[in-house]
Each structure stands twice: as C-alpha cells, then as structure tokens.
Amino acid sequence: MENKKGIPSRLNPSPILALSTGYWNSQALLTANRMGLFALLANESRTLGQIAKGLGSRKKGTRMLLNACIALELVQINNGLYSNTDMSKAFLVPGQQGYLGDAIRYSDDLYQTWGSLEQTLISGIPSMATEKYTGEDLQQTRNFVYGMHNRAMGIGRVMVDLVDLSGRKKMIDVGGGPGTYSSLFAQVYPDIHSRVLDLPAVLEISEEIIESMGVAERVTTEPLDYMQDEFPEGNDVVLISGVFHRETEKTCRGFIRRASQALETGGLLIISDVFSDEGGTSPLFATLFSLNMMLTADDGEVHSDTDVENWMEQENFKDVLKVSFPQPMPHRIVMGIKQ
Ligand SMILES: C[S@@+](CC[C@H](N)C(=O)[O-])C[C@H]1O[C@@H](n2cnc3c(N)ncnc32)[C@H](O)[C@@H]1O
Missing domain, CATH: 3.40.50.150 (Vaccinia Virus protein VP39)
Incomplete structure (x- = not known):
C-alpha cells in the first residue's frame, strides 16, 4: 500500500534517521568525558554556574549539553542541582573499579579517524597509523593502553x-x-x-x-x-x-x-x-x-x-x-x- 507521495506506508524511516545522527549521542558522551563533567560531579551535586566554571565553558551551551546528558541518562537534575546517575557513578568517575573513561578517550581519539572511512576505503591505508598510538604520540599511547586496561578489567574477570x-x-x-x-x-x-x-x-x-x-x-x-x-x-x-x-x-x-x-x-x-x-x-x-x-x-x-x-x-x-x-x-x- 502506498501513500499519496508514492512511499510505501508501512515502511518506517526512523531507524535510518537515527543511524544518520548516531554520532550526536557519541559526541555528547565523548565531550562530557573529555571535559571532565563526570569527575566534577563525582562527590557533590552542582549548579549550572558551578559546572560551567569547572569546565571552563559558557553557561548556555553547558545547559544544552547537560540537558542532552540528562536525556541520555548520564546526568540527573534535582532542585536545580546536577549529579551523576548510578550508571555514570559506576563507569565514568575516575578511580571506580568499573571505570571506562580511558577507553572512552581512546574512542574519542578515533572520532576523526572514522571521519576518513571513505579515504581509507579508497586508498587502503589506515587513517590512524599503529605507530601513533603505540609510542609516537605519548598521550594517545596512554589513552590506548589504559583504554585496553579499562575494558580488560571487565572482560578479564569473565x-x-x-x-x-x-x-x-x-x-x-x-x-x-x-x-x-x-x-x-x-x-x-x-x-x-x-x-x-x-x-x-x-x-x-x-x-x-x-x-x-x-x-x-x-x-x-x-x-x-x-x-x-x-x-x-x-x-x-x-x-x-x-x-x-x-x-x-x-x-x-x-x-x-x-x-x-x-x-x-x-x-x-x-x-x-x-x-x-x-x-x-x-x-x-x-x-x-x-x-x-x-x-x-x-x-x-x-x-x-x-x-x-x-x-x-x-x-x-x-x-x-x-x-x-x-x-x-x-x-x-x-x-x-x-x-
Ligand atoms: C588490541 S591490543 C590487545 C592487548 C591485550 N592483549 C588485550 O587483549 O587487552 C593489541 C596489542 O598488540 C600490540 N602490538 C601491535 N603490534 C605489535 C608487534 N608488532 N609486536 C608486539 N606487539 C604488538 C599492541 O601494542 C597492543 O598492545
């Protein structure tokens, strides 16, 4: 059955649209992790003003990022005070046994790399060379090794x-x-x-x-x-x-x-x-x-x-x-x- 525009009416485009913007979700998490939001909320709830000051960011954009983090169930708000959800407390606060922040930093390093998928498909050359994260770039090497460690702590126990x-x-x-x-x-x-x-x-x-x-x-x-x-x-x-x-x-x-x-x-x-x-x-x-x-x-x-x-x-x-x-x-x- 088709509607007036000739599009089959039982087909739903939502999955395709959600795939096309999937990186919005990722980038909200990667940025909040990189800027230290979850560490800032580790021990106490904070106001928007305190968070913007702690992250060195503007209030308006910070509120929007926090709104998105609330919708993504990474942050919660109560009486104007923002705090980590149970999931963020367990996995995104440095020092916790299940900490995944380093692994997420490594995913962050890969964000640009995935942006050049087309070039790699054409050239056959990896857009991030192995040497970069196994010695050449010291920070990326730390992110890679600690990222592997974060993941292995969960997988290894099994x-x-x-x-x-x-x-x-x-x-x-x-x-x-x-x-x-x-x-x-x-x-x-x-x-x-x-x-x-x-x-x-x-x-x-x-x-x-x-x-x-x-x-x-x-x-x-x-x-x-x-x-x-x-x-x-x-x-x-x-x-x-x-x-x-x-x-x-x-x-x-x-x-x-x-x-x-x-x-x-x-x-x-x-x-x-x-x-x-x-x-x-x-x-x-x-x-x-x-x-x-x-x-x-x-x-x-x-x-x-x-x-x-x-x-x-x-x-x-x-x-x-x-x-x-x-x-x-x-x-x-x-x-x-x-x-
Ligand atoms: C995905 S990691 C796996 C690390 C660990 N076995 C784990 O499962 O968590 C792959 C490892 O291979 C290492 N590697 C890559 N090329 C290597 C080479 N030519 N000789 C020895 N190790 C290498 C990397 O440094 C990295 O530690």
Missing part, C-alpha cells in the same frame, strides 16, 4: 571464570598490552608466572598497571615484535588476546604455529578476540569493529571463530573449543591443547 589454569605455571601473553589479563590470572592462580610481550613504549605503561594490580613479582614484561621475534619456549599457557583482529589470516596462522612451538606437550593455547560468525556478516559489533580495525592497523580485520578453530586443528591442536562470553560482551575464545 575470562578467568571461563578458562581453567589449575596446575599450570608458565605463561606468555603475546601482544599482552596492559597485562591486565595476565594480572587477573595471576591474582586467581598463585602458581602462575606470566611474561607480557609487547612493544617497548606500550610496556612502559603496562608496568605501572601490573604494579597497581599487586602481581609485579609474577607478571613481568619483555619487549617483543611479534612480527619477527621468536616466542620464548617452554610454556604451558600461551595467551593471544586482541591480536588476531590486527592481522591477516597468514599472520594469524603463523602465530598459531609459533604458539605451538612455544608450548610444552599438553600446553594450552588461548586465543581471545572479537570474532564474527562464519561469513562475517554478524554480529553487528564484529562487523563494525572490523571497519574500526581497517582504519587503525595495516592489516586490521575481524576473523570468524570457526576459521580460527580450523586453523588450530590444522596445526594439530586437540580438544579445540569455541566459547562465547555472556551477552552483551562481544568477545569469544578459541582454545585447544598442544599434542
């Missing part, structure tokens, strides 16, 4: 429940970044010693994080370029988390082969990442994350967990298992035993 490391002692964490996963495993398993292997500028920041998690005696760092250096041998666990989405199938297959060489017989290889379903068209987050990785790494691309399972079996791993994190976490694990 990972230690999903993966049993009882009886295992020697682990390497390839492309281990902040070392959060190694540290969480070390907190749960007192016999685990893990070596976090990553680029030197990243490891300088990881050391602060590992120290803050109280496991620096058993979680150490070692510079390693995973594209060319050998993986240290004689381990009973190899963890490769969040690395496959940066690399081609050929490189990932090479990681599995080198992980096998780095493991003793009976050793466990854990590959954790955002993986897609077979065919790559779902889930939604994985499809978008694949574009994000194309924009930020030379060979960035999300792989399917079924492909990774096949690659591990072809390298002679046994008992290969695919495990999904509980919804809404987009992560999945593929793990298997070296025989």
Whole structure:
C-alpha cells in the first residue's frame, strides 16, 4: 500500500534517521568525558554556574549539553542541582573499579579517524597509523593502553571464570598490552608466572598497571615484535588476546604455529578476540569493529571463530573449543591443547 507521495506506508524511516545522527549521542558522551563533567560531579551535586566554571565553558551551551546528558541518562537534575546517575557513578568517575573513561578517550581519539572511512576505503591505508598510538604520540599511547586496561578489567574477570589454569605455571601473553589479563590470572592462580610481550613504549605503561594490580613479582614484561621475534619456549599457557583482529589470516596462522612451538606437550593455547560468525556478516559489533580495525592497523580485520578453530586443528591442536562470553560482551575464545 502506498501513500499519496508514492512511499510505501508501512515502511518506517526512523531507524535510518537515527543511524544518520548516531554520532550526536557519541559526541555528547565523548565531550562530557573529555571535559571532565563526570569527575566534577563525582562527590557533590552542582549548579549550572558551578559546572560551567569547572569546565571552563559558557553557561548556555553547558545547559544544552547537560540537558542532552540528562536525556541520555548520564546526568540527573534535582532542585536545580546536577549529579551523576548510578550508571555514570559506576563507569565514568575516575578511580571506580568499573571505570571506562580511558577507553572512552581512546574512542574519542578515533572520532576523526572514522571521519576518513571513505579515504581509507579508497586508498587502503589506515587513517590512524599503529605507530601513533603505540609510542609516537605519548598521550594517545596512554589513552590506548589504559583504554585496553579499562575494558580488560571487565572482560578479564569473565575470562578467568571461563578458562581453567589449575596446575599450570608458565605463561606468555603475546601482544599482552596492559597485562591486565595476565594480572587477573595471576591474582586467581598463585602458581602462575606470566611474561607480557609487547612493544617497548606500550610496556612502559603496562608496568605501572601490573604494579597497581599487586602481581609485579609474577607478571613481568619483555619487549617483543611479534612480527619477527621468536616466542620464548617452554610454556604451558600461551595467551593471544586482541591480536588476531590486527592481522591477516597468514599472520594469524603463523602465530598459531609459533604458539605451538612455544608450548610444552599438553600446553594450552588461548586465543581471545572479537570474532564474527562464519561469513562475517554478524554480529553487528564484529562487523563494525572490523571497519574500526581497517582504519587503525595495516592489516586490521575481524576473523570468524570457526576459521580460527580450523586453523588450530590444522596445526594439530586437540580438544579445540569455541566459547562465547555472556551477552552483551562481544568477545569469544578459541582454545585447544598442544599434542
Ligand atoms: C588490541 S591490543 C590487545 C592487548 C591485550 N592483549 C588485550 O587483549 O587487552 C593489541 C596489542 O598488540 C600490540 N602490538 C601491535 N603490534 C605489535 C608487534 N608488532 N609486536 C608486539 N606487539 C604488538 C599492541 O601494542 C597492543 O598492545
């Protein structure tokens, strides 16, 4: 059935319109986080005037930003006093265990990058070079490493429940970044010693994080370029988390082969990442994350967990298992035993 303008009347354009302005929501959050709104409201409710003074912003625009934050359920108002909602208190105030502000700063760094999606599609060149956030730009490197840490604190707590490391002692964490996963495993398993292997500028920041998690005696760092250096041998666990989405199938297959060489017989290889379903068209987050990785790494691309399972079996791993994190976490694990 069509209306007078010839548009089918049962079709609703709202989803398309909402998609076209989705970045308005993001930018309200990114800006409020960057300007320190949630930290300002951490301990007390404040008036509009106090907030504008604290942020160094004009009152009129600040009121509009606060109105949007109220509508987005990030801020609430009572008798003219603004305060954080429970959600903001838990995740947006620095120092809280669930703090995500650094991860949001890293998303903020990516805002311009996503603006050049078209150029990257045409040129094939990532609009943000890996070097920029792994050493070249010190602030972006901190945002990247602490952003990974924020996220890993949530995901890692689930990972230690999903993966049993009882009886295992020697682990390497390839492309281990902040070392959060190694540290969480070390907190749960007192016999685990893990070596976090990553680029030197990243490891300088990881050391602060590992120290803050109280496991620096058993979680150490070692510079390693995973594209060319050998993986240290004689381990009973190899963890490769969040690395496959940066690399081609050929490189990932090479990681599995080198992980096998780095493991003793009976050793466990854990590959954790955002993986897609077979065919790559779902889930939604994985499809978008694949574009994000194309924009930020030379060979960035999300792989399917079924492909990774096949690659591990072809390298002679046994008992290969695919495990999904509980919804809404987009992560999945593929793990298997070296025989
Ligand atoms: C998305 S992060 C994952 C970090 C951590 N494993 C996690 O899951 O939170 C990818 C990591 O690979 C590291 N990386 C990138 N290129 C590398 C290379 N050539 N050699 C070693 N590490 C590299 C980055 O510095 C970063 O820490």
